[in-house]
Amino acid sequence: MTPMPFNRRESPFSLGRAIVSQKNVLAWFVLAIALLTSLLAWQYLKQREVALAERQFELLATDMSAAIRKRMVDHEQILLGTAGLIDASEQVTRQEWKQQIERLRLSEHYPGIMGVGFAAAIAPEQLTAFESQVRAEGFPAFRVHPEGERPFYTSILFLEPFSGRNLAAFGFDMYSESTRRQAMQNAVDSGKTSVTGAVTLLQETHGKVQAGILMYVPVYTTGLPVDTAEQRQAALKGFVYSPYRMGDLLRGILGNANPRISYELRDVTDSAVPQLLFATEQSKDAKAPLFSRQILLPLYGRDWQLSFSSTASFDQSIPSHALVLIAGVGIALMLFLLASLLNLRRDQAEALAARMTEKMRASNEALRQSEERQRLVLKGSNDGWWDVDIEQWRFVASARAWEMLGYPQHRGFQSLHRWQAVIAPAARHTLLKQLQQALASDTMSFACETRFLHKNGSEVCLLLRGALQRDDAGKALRASGTMLDLTEQKQVEAMKNEFVSTVSHELRTPLTSISGALGIVNSGSLGAVPEPMQKMLEIAHTNSLRLNHLINDLLDMEKLAAGKMTFDIRVQRVDVLVSDAIAANQGYAAKHQVTLQCAPSNEYWANVDGIRLHQVLSNFLSNAIKFSPPAGLVKVTLQRSAGRLRISVSDQGQGIPASFQPMIFSKFAQADSADNRQKPGTGLGLAISRDLMEKMGGEVGFHSEPGQGATFWLELPLAATDIEEVSEAPAEHATRVLVLDDDETYAQFMGLMLRRAGYQPVIIHSMREARPILFNEPPDALVTDLRLPDGHGLSLIRELRLQNATRHLPVLVVSAYCDEGQRLLDGRVEGVAWLDKPVEEFKVLPVLADLIKRANAQSTQSGT
Template identity: 30%
Template structure:
């Protein structure tokens, strides 16, 4: 039997060359590749983190830059609103200015503005008068400071809020300080806003002074041209301004990211330690930031150098974990794909989060801008005047409620339409379009100098007289315009009514004067006729007696001579009243004249009346007829004696009077130096209706036979003929004072010449 074949043993497979080394080589190769990839990914992650942080820093810096520029632009518009409200004059009451300030609500909407103020130019030679005028308004301690002579004086005459630290600025002459003066001159010469260099505000207390700046806008006098520099300098009336304390101005500028960027603001294009305006709180000295950026901002004619630096808080946001995770993860060969996928997903997620975060911040920035625009809109919508703004092509871009009330067009109907179609009368549109084209190219024109009166058209075709104050608005396409418009129809009607009323008043006054003249002439004629008729009766009677009784000729002729002398005296008194009497003026020492008249005056005053006289030391001389002056003083003493019932006193006072335009007792007097002689009594005084007629000839309140009524009229004529002035002051029951102003004579009394006396 054949044995079955023996199964062959399985054949052993021999390892191929390198079979045992392949996994190791592949692992080493994979490790090497992983290491290279990990190193590349690690470096890339570091660069991405650095770039992302730098992008965040650049975004924060640009946002701070734009926020600062926008804030200053908004504050300039606030000042322009004040400029438009003033209408070319700084002479408004402080109550009106305070009411306007309260409407703005600056403390709620505009952080950093210390105050709103008006700096007024004091006319040459009017400093003392200006200070006295303000003190009369209730500010007894008001004075323009700092003291000292200067070619030009200005003063902070209005400032709101008028309390606290702002009181230190009241009366301050900002033009006396070089840095402020440079900005004020720049605003005056350009007509635009100007910012000062670094200053210490007057409001600072002195122990913790912080840097600050001021912004000025010029106020040109209404009705004067201001197209050229020379015209602007001639038309300047003052400035509206606002002081800024830099720490307050920068407060809240960066919002919730204020701790991520440090700011250093320097005055000028080259930063220096002495020019530092602002330093972010908490900045560590000597620290070297990871990122830094320098911008030069042109701030209304003044360069500011702004240095932005990253803070430790921002630098701590750099992603240092991700590179470390990438390095550690790359070591594990088995997790290479997972790590790569994780890195890609993680990178994409981080990028999306960063984009979302930047989008949110951009949206918040737009929200802040819209909020500021809403605040400006609220201010303009509640302005006292109509507000209309247009772009460089003349299309309306802004229209407030007052404009709707004035012109009849709603905001929806007005926006986007040309100003010439809506507001300009048809016969003026072609000229308006040509003028606006020139204005859009250069930003200046005739209506820029001051508020201008023009004729506008309403939506119903009717015309209205308005006053327009225009300001230029720079745009990418040229210059647009913003205008405050005020309806002056009520003012014109009031002016016309006032003109008609004044005309009627003048006509009535002229008629009254003619009637008074006729009455005075009638009284004068009657009085002269009566007195001369009495004299003629005396002369006629004595002549008849002489004819009948020749033996008494001497006595009759003497009566005739007495009557002639009375007639001559009456004629002299009438000539004195008419200022036609012959005078013989001499240099007179009034004090010596009173001394020589002392006994005569005492006899005239009588025993029951006490006569006193006072003389100011250094009394000036005057040029008058001394005899006539004695007659006047004697008559005044006699009148005072007759007015005293019983016992009383008469006082003669001599003094010097240096009168200027504000201290003149009568508008007809010329300013100058006078010798003042006053005669006062304690008599019964005069009623107002008696005082009005006291200087009329033949008017007297004395009984018949006690006076001619020519004493005061003769005194009035003599004083006026001598270049002086006479004035009455009296009150019933309190006596009367007669004041005589005689012009000062600078010549001395010639030696050997004595003033005549009695």
């Protein structure tokens, strides 16, 4: 009879009999295979973890032994370097020895070293004189110990640091003890560094006694032969040495005991009697380690053996992957039950298939809805999409993508040449090159900004973003992505830049007058200012200058971003520009009670724009002053290296927080960004400085440790120094400077500034008044604005250059429209410099002096 399918009404006994029946042999086979696979997988993972742990243990042991070897070599170099001090001096004083050792900063760089000392070699007949000499140095109780007659003496004369435990070793004859004597004699016989076996140091005056060693470097009398052991013994002057407590030394090298690995260090030079130098503490009930290793270190005549063993924490950290075995057994049982059900209950299998089919339909529906959502999101973002079959060189694009270019949608795939035809000619080469580079590389995505041709002939700025699909060999097969119309964004950016530029220019003129008027009033040129008003006027003047700086920074950023900033780059004395910048910031430093210091330097010439370099240096100096504490010191240094000059400005402030350092040269970046921050500023100075130096072929950078101040530096290439200086004969009369500006307040301010500098200013407010003076009695220089009430300053400059008498007249243009003037002036006119309003005294005077100097030199060369 055909057995009836199992159903729920059957007893558990019937179910168990059905599971062990022959019809369920396939399920038992599946169970056996699954259990075997789980066991093999668990065994493999366990063996792999043990192998990885063993490699890690070997690496730790190797690194620790290498660290010990390197540190001992470093200590030898310290002794050799200190021995050089004795070789170079006929008589080393105790103070010189102390300064030499303190400069090494042993406790900071070499923790674990107890000190560096010198033990003098003493013949028996010299012992009394030696003790008397040391006593005369201020040690009345000094004596060489231990006492007793010996054929040869040594005495510890110097040992730094000369305090604490080290005081116990002062005067000790190390040659009197056998272990030390053996190492010292080996050093003399071989002429090389030698290390003792385990000894108890005299420094073990308190606390736990540790095994100790000493390292010796022999020092010989200069000029005597040292080719043989006998000659070296005869020429012996003493020993430079260092004592070490092995526990402290190894902790200084390796840090605190590694909880994952323990080690022992033994001296096995005499294999019959090995000496324990150090051993890490181990638990008494610790189990046998899984891993151990021994490494032999031959060092300076001794053989050290390092024995490493893994700790319980290291062994326990090796994953056992028991969960893998448990999970494998569980999966095997599940597979067995599933196979049993599939094999014994066909009807349940069919029901399961129906449920799975329903789930697949639900998944397909969810996928369809997901694709619909993506389509709606893409439509809502106003982006177009495209897809390219790279192998077939065909593409398809969405209706929105074609709409951006004014074309109706093209359904289905098209040749990619159709898409290339609508790329703007000027951008085609760059775009194709970028796409080819993306295809040739291993990148999976790309983004590029380019321009396409609209159907009406105009250009459309688009942002293309895409992802690449590659085969197993990395070859690109397909590219898909989106395109975003940037027209509106570009218009907004243009409007923003135009707004910033216009507003800044319009603010400049009234602010210049305000700052100039306040400067004249505060200077006392118009009479004494009442004391109650003095403070308010100073506050007003200070804040007007701050607002001027803010406008200048905004305009500089706008010019740099638009590529409109012009540079007067020529070979100049950089050290003089540095001195000028320091002098210009002395008042600001005095206000903050900060001292500016610059070490004397040589002449350095570089191809730079002096005004822009002065601006960068002033940014660095003002920041250093601002963030220095009262009575602080700001140092300026000039260093030349490989044809480049580095100028560094260092302060003693709190330094730059590590979290802020990556953003230090970003626009509007400030470490204290709170509304109530203590240090005012726009956060644009360093960003402008970086861009200015890049334009001049230089670079900027900094280094800072929080709490230890900051150093900002700039580097630029040096120019050839074969520049002939034009000697200036002393002037017989004051230099006459014609100031032409329709703003009376600013003209008076400029005149006062020039008068204080020793010039003779002549103030004029129109071109009509200026022409008779310029062409009949030419001054020595002209300072002029551009937009004047009866004409443009450029026309006046052109007239001056056409007349022989004024062909070389130096002209300094001080205007809020310097960009416009430089753009409209035909060609490069010699003898003209440009400064944007508002301008400060420290900028005007160096530029004007340089213009006059160059004009005099040119006139001398041409014979006029």
